[in-house]
Amino acid sequence: MLTTTIFRLHPSKSQTNLLNEIFTIYNRVKRKGYKLLFNGEPEIQQKLMQVCHNNPYVNTIMIENKTKLEQQKTWVQKKAQYLRHKLAVVKNKIANTKKKNPQDRRLRGLYALLSSLQNRVTNLSLKPIVFGMKPLFRKRLLGHLLREEFRVRRDASFACIGKVQYGLKNLNLKVLPMRRLKIRTFSKKQEKKWLLIPFSVNPNQAPRLREILQVDKYTVVVKRKVVKGELRYYAHVSYESPTPAITCAFENGGIGLDFNHNCLALVNVDRDGRFLSYQSIRFRNLHSYRKGRRDDYTSFKLDKVIHYCLNKGKGLIIEGLSFEQTFSYNKRRNRKISQLKTSMLPLLER
Numbered sequence: 001m002l003t004t005t006i007f008r009l010h011p012s013k014s015q016t017n018l019l020n021e022i023f024t025i026y027n028r029v030k031r032k033g034y035k036l037l038f039n040g041e042p043e044i045q046q047k048l049m050q051v052c053h054n055n056p057y058v059n060t061i062m063i064e065n066k067t068k069l070e071q072q073k074t075w076v077q078k079k080a081q082y083l084r085h086k087l088a089v090v091k092n093k094i095a096n097t098k099k100k101n102p103q104d105r106r107l108r109g110l111y112a113l114l115s116s117l118q119n120r121v122t123n124l125s126l127k128p129i130v131f132g133m134k135p136l137f138r139k140r141l142l143g144h145l146l147r148e149e150f151r152v153r154r155d156a157s158f159a160c161i162g163k164v165q166y167g168l169k170n171l172n173l174k175v176l177p178m179r180r181l182k183i184r185t186f187s188k189k190q191e192k193k194w195l196l197i198p199f200s201v202n203p204n205q206a207p208r209l210r211e212i213l214q215v216d217k218y219t220v221v222v223k224r225k226v227v228k229g230e231l232r233y234y235a236h237v238s239y240e241s242p243t244p245a246i247t248c249a250f251e252n253g254g255i256g257l258d259f260n261h262n263c264l265a266l267v268n269v270d271r272d273g274r275f276l277s278y279q280s281i282r283f284r285n286l287h288s289y290r291k292g293r294r295d296d297y298t299s300f301k302l303d304k305v306i307h308y309c310l311n312k313g314k315g316l317i318i319e320g321l322s323f324e325q326t327f328s329y330n331k332r333r334n335r336k337i338s339q340l341k342t343s344m345l346p347l348l349e350r
Contacts, residue, residue, distance in 0.1 A: 001240070001241050001242070002238055002239075002240060002241075003208070003211075003238065003239055003240075003241040004236055004237065004238040005205055005208040005209070005212070005236075005237050006234050006235070006236050006237075007181075007199040007200065007201060007205065007209075007234065007235045007237065008199060008200050008232065008233070008234055008235075009181060009197050009198070009199045009222070009233040009234060009235055010197070010198050010199065010200065010233075011195075011197045011233060015195055015197055018185055018187070018192065018195055019183070019195065019197070019222075019233065020224075021185070021186070022158055022183065022185055022186065022222075023155045023156075023157075023158055023222075023224065024151070024155055025052055025186050026052075026057060026061070026155075026158035027131070027154070027155035027158065028051075028155075029048055029051050029052050029057070029058070029061055030061045030064065030065065030131070031131050032048065032051065033048050033058075033061050033062065033065050034065045034068065034069075034128070034129070034131075035128065036048075037062075037065050037066065037069060038069065038128050044062065045058055045059075045062060048061065048062075052186055053186070053188075054172070054184065054186060056160050056161075056163065056171045056172045056184075057158075057160060057172060057184075059161065059163070060159055060160050060161045063161060064159070068129060072126060072127075072129065073126060076124065076125070076126050079124060080121065080124055083117055083120055083121045083124065084121065086117055087114070087117050087118070087121065090110060090113055090114050090117060091114065093110060094107065094110045094111070094114065097110065131154065132150070132153070132154035133154075136150055136153055136154060149226065152224060152225075152226060152231065153225075153226075156223055156224055156225065157221055157222060157223040157224070158221075158222055159173075159219065159220065159221040159222070160172040160173045160184075160219070160220060161219045162216075162217030162218045162219045162220075162239070163217060171184070172184040173220035173222070173235075174220075175209075175212050175213065175218070175220070175235075175237060176196070177213055179198060179199055179200075179201055179209075180196045180197065180198055180199070181195075181196075181197045181198075181199055181220070181222075181235050182194055182195070182196055183195040183196075183197060183222070197233075199235055211239070211241060212237055212239055215239045215240070215241075217239075218237055218238060218239035219237070219238045219239070220235055220236070220237050220238075221235070221236040221238070222234070222235050222236075223235075223236060249314075249315055250271070250314065250315045250317075251271065252270065252271055252313060252314055253268070253269050253270040253271045253276070253312075253314050254269060254314050254315050254316070254317045255267070255268055255269075255308065255309050255312060255314050255315070255316050255317065256268075256269065256317045256319075257305065257316055257317065257318050257319070258319055259318075259319065262282060262283065263280050263281060263282040263283065264280070264281040264282075264283070264301065264305060265278070265279075265280055266278070266279045266280070266281065266305065266308055268312055268314070279308065281301055281304050281305065283297070283298075283301050284297070
């Protein structure tokens with residue numbers, strides 16, 4: 001099971017400039033590597049090594065860029081499938097409308113929609129991503145965002161995937177027992193090759209820190225963001241932790257969970273499938289909340305599901321749901337699928 005812990009870094013004034021330089025160079029090389037990969041250029045790793053002279057960072061950049069490109073290809077395939085299904089729905093609606101009334105005024109709009117969809121399918125292609133997000137560029141062009149803040153938000157992170165090589169572990173980013181994060185820079189000078197930045201650990205994070213120091217390898221992502229006008233730095237440390245032991249099994253039956261657009265239905269059955277009890281947990285329209293508030297509200301409701309299973313001492317059975325991207329005029333169905341995909345299922349798995 002992948003576990004991630006976030007520590008706040010506290011660099012000194014002299015370390016801040018070197019740390020910001022790592023953000024700039026790393027993301028510059030990342031953009032260049034993605035462009036080379038998208039264009040299908042050969043010997044990408046050698047070309048990137050000539051720029052930054054740091055093999056572990058280059059390996060991480062290569063992995064991230066390949067992952068982004070695969071995600072784009074998957075998105076294009078799903079988008080094409082969605083548009084084809086939408087075309088079929090619109091054509092079917094046109095046929096039904098013509099059958100009922102050939103002079104129906106809605107046909108003009110449906111034919112316009114059909115033409116628009118056909119053009120979108122024809123012009124659908126794989127395009128390079130924009131690093132920095134289009135809203136940031138728009139704010140910058142309108143003068144609502146300063147140049148420095150734009151760079152901070154665009155080049156907001158750098159990472160190094162944990163690796164064991166020649167007996168050395170986690171080459172570029174290493175967590176030290178004295179609560180220091182050892183960071184490799186791009187400088188060639190010996191006195192500037194490494195940064196030792198202290199980080200704070202609260203009482204809840206102390207057990208996680210001990211686990212991190214004992215594992216063989218971990219991945220560290222250093223991020224920066226502006227909070228209340230102050231530039232803050234954080235280290236996201238991810239590592240594989242052992243899967244917790246199962247506390248509730250299906251020896252005495254199970255709890256069936258049924259998702260609906262406005263409630264969760266819990267059904268308690270014995271080992272032979274006989275109905276024992278039933279409980280409904282209602283919730284509001286999740287789209288009325290922002291993301292943070294929506295996650296909090298969803299977690300509160302899903303806690304009731306977990307406690308219900310623990311009280312009964314039985315495992316949880318979830319219905320087999322299909323989340324294929326399809327087009328439907330049923331807004332309630334679309335809302336249900338969107339809520340489950342974005343909020344409920346990820347939180348329930350956690």
